[in-house]
Amino acid sequence: xxxTRKYRADxxxxxxxxxxxxxKSDVPDSKAERRAATETLSIELDRLQDxxxxxxxxxLLIILQGMDTSGKDGTIRAVFRAADPLGMRVQAFKAPSExxxxxxxxxxxxxxxxxxGEIVIFNRSxxxxxxxxxxxxxxxxxxxxxxxxxINNFERMLAETGTTIVKIYLNISKEAQRERLQERIDRPExxxxxxxxxIEDRKLWGSFMQTYQTVIAATDSDHAPWYIVPADSKSSRxxxxxxxxxxHLKKLDLAYPExxxxxxxxxxx
Amino acid sequence: xxxTRKYRADxxxxxxxxxxxxxKSDVPDSKAERRAATETLSIELDRLQDxxxxxxxxxLLIILQGMDTSGKDGTIRAVFRAADPLGMRVQAFKAPSExxxxxxxxxxxxxxxxxxGEIVIFNRSxxxxxxxxxxxxxxxxxxxxxxxxxINNFERMLAETGTTIVKIYLNISKEAQRERLQERIDRPExxxxxxxxxIEDRKLWGSFMQTYQTVIAATDSDHAPWYIVPADSKSSRxxxxxxxxxxHLKKLDLAYPExxxxxxxxxxx
Numbered sequence: 194x195x196x197t198r199k200y201r202a203d204x205x206x207x208x209x210x211x212x213x214x215x216x217k218s219d220v221p222d223s224k225a226e227r228r229a230a231t232e233t234l235s236i237e238l239d240r241l242q243d244x245x246x247x248x249x250x251x252x253l254l255i256i257l258q259g260m261d262t263s264g265k266d267g268t269i270r271a272v273f274r275a276a277d278p279l280g281m282r283v284q285a286f287k288a289p290s291e292x293x294x295x296x297x298x299x300x301x302x303x304x305x306x307x308x309x310g311e312i313v314i315f316n317r318s319x320x321x322x323x324x325x326x327x328x329x330x331x332x333x334x335x336x337x338x339x340x341x342x343x344i345n346n347f348e349r350m351l352a353e354t355g356t357t358i359v360k361i362y363l364n365i366s367k368e369a370q371r372e373r374l375q376e377r378i379d380r381p382e383x384x385x386x387x388x389x390x391x392i393e394d395r396k397l398w399g400s401f402m403q404t405y406q407t408v409i410a411a412t413d414s415d416h417a418p419w420y421i422v423p424a425d426s427k428s429s430r431x432x433x434x435x436x437x438x439x440x441h442l443k444k445l446d447l448a449y450p451e452x453x454x455x456x457x458x459x460x461x462x
Numbered sequence: 463x464x465x466t467r468k469y470r471a472d473x474x475x476x477x478x479x480x481x482x483x484x485x486k487s488d489v490p491d492s493k494a495e496r497r498a499a500t501e502t503l504s505i506e507l508d509r510l511q512d513x514x515x516x517x518x519x520x521x522l523l524i525i526l527q528g529m530d531t532s533g534k535d536g537t538i539r540a541v542f543r544a545a546d547p548l549g550m551r552v553q554a555f556k557a558p559s560e561x562x563x564x565x566x567x568x569x570x571x572x573x574x575x576x577x578x579g580e581i582v583i584f585n586r587s588x589x590x591x592x593x594x595x596x597x598x599x600x601x602x603x604x605x606x607x608x609x610x611x612x613i614n615n616f617e618r619m620l621a622e623t624g625t626t627i628v629k630i631y632l633n634i635s636k637e638a639q640r641e642r643l644q645e646r647i648d649r650p651e652x653x654x655x656x657x658x659x660x661i662e663d664r665k666l667w668g669s670f671m672q673t674y675q676t677v678i679a680a681t682d683s684d685h686a687p688w689y690i691v692p693a694d695s696k697s698s699r700x701x702x703x704x705x706x707x708x709x710h711l712k713k714l715d716l717a718y719p720e721x722x723x724x725x726x727x728x729x730x731x
Binding site: 249252292295296297298299300303304306308309310339343346347350351353354355356 | 518521561564565566567568569572573575577578579608612615616619620622623624625
């Protein structure tokens with residue numbers, strides 16, 4: 194069994210509250226070692242991404258979800274530091290615009306899915322369109338279930354037409370969030386990250402956890418798996434995520450395309 | 463029962479071969495009368511489209527499918543002659559580009575679905591992505607069924623998020639197609655419409671009919687109904703289609719939005 198297997202959400206028996214946000218049992222003991230491992234593996238990730246881009250055959254979609262301060266931005270910076278921006282894109286989803294609200298909520302999502310040779314990272318995603326309305330009580334139970342069905346069908350279609358999907362929930366504790374929000378208030382260079390709306394969401398922590406539980410259980414599958422990554426420690430989170438991504442990349446038949454060298458000169462004059 | 467009801471494909475008992483391409487039993491007897499009726503009704507269609515646009519609430523997607531020469535272009539010209547291009551779009555789908563082929567086949571379709579206040583007409587559609595590969599033997603039975611499932615899920619999602627979908631199969635006979643193709647060869651001003659590839663498709667007529675039968679039966683539903691419109695007579699085809707569209711528009715709660723007139727001057731100086 195791969196070491197990342199334990200982080201998979203298993204839809205049947207999935208219980209978010211049993212996943213420990215501070216778990217470090219499978220990563221190196223010291224922060225320095227975890228950082229060094231992440232750096233080494235992110236270079237390997239870059240190597241595989243270069244092949245994926247050259248091969249122009251596979252598509253990788255990485256979905257990052259998590260509460261405010263759970264580390265979505267930081268994960269992207271740490272894990273994809275070495276990656277080539279050619280063939281890689283980060284898509285952040287904020288509140289939908291008027292134009293986006295005039296269509297179905299998957300419209301803006303579908304437009305930016307990866308094409309052949311691309312890795313695309315969703316910083317938040319269509320999951321916001323089912324999580325937030327449910328927690329805020331904007332939709333009823335029937336609509337909640339309908340959206341879960343839409344999302345499952347959409348992801349299954351993407352997977353069946355050649356997209357590898359990896360979904361990551363950054364699992365932080367309520368106490369870790371408190372510390373990080375406090376830091377954003379206390380440290381002038383972090384002030385810009387503070388949004389008073391985050392305090393409102395924090396008040397609904399229990400409701401968010403309950404909804405994440407239901408949503409993850411309902412949308413975990415072998416073709417679009419969820420990983421619950423302990424995220425109280427940033428260095429631990431990063432090394433786990435880079436391992437998860439490498440495992441998925443190694444399952445693809447990555448290889449540089451063979452060039453037809455007939456007619457090639459031996460040397461270029 | 464509305465007069466257009468008889469043209470609905472009923473998935474349970476649907477039999478394409480029982481639909482007569484030359485049926486004129488429900489339309490006015492003379493061509494002049496049929497043309498006059500179409501013209502009158504297309505003005506009514508324009509009136510309702512103006513409300514739909516102003517109301518900015520509903521979305522209407524019309525999908526036109528049919529064999530070569532079945533009259534997709536002619537239908538659009540006759541039925542939407544009076545309509546305002548503001549809030550109306552025709553989307554024609556040709557063979558996919560390299561960029562489109564690098565994603566799932568619904569990617570380019572989803573991008574151009576109607577938004578609030580819009581009527582969009584698909585001149586060919588995602589149905590080509592299941593019909594042609596099946597007839598040509600490019601996909602196996604499992605993939606054929608998978609695509610039918612993708613399409614059903616996609617259309618259901620669109621319908622559930624507020625899009626009215628009307629699908630029209632222009633039903634011409636093989637003999638009528640022969641005459642129309644011959645005309646394209648014989649008449650210089652129609653030469654530009656002739657494509658030698660149409661002759662290849664014509665050789666596969668039986669296989670296309672069989673595939674349309676399966677595809678229509680598998681994708682007809684109350685939220686995305688198929689209509690089988692007799693299309694050997696152009697004037698008959700047009701008057702039937704404008705009636706179908708009017709019926710669907712009248713089922714929407716179309717109304718100009720109420721303006722908040724408080725603070726309005728009685729006269730503009």
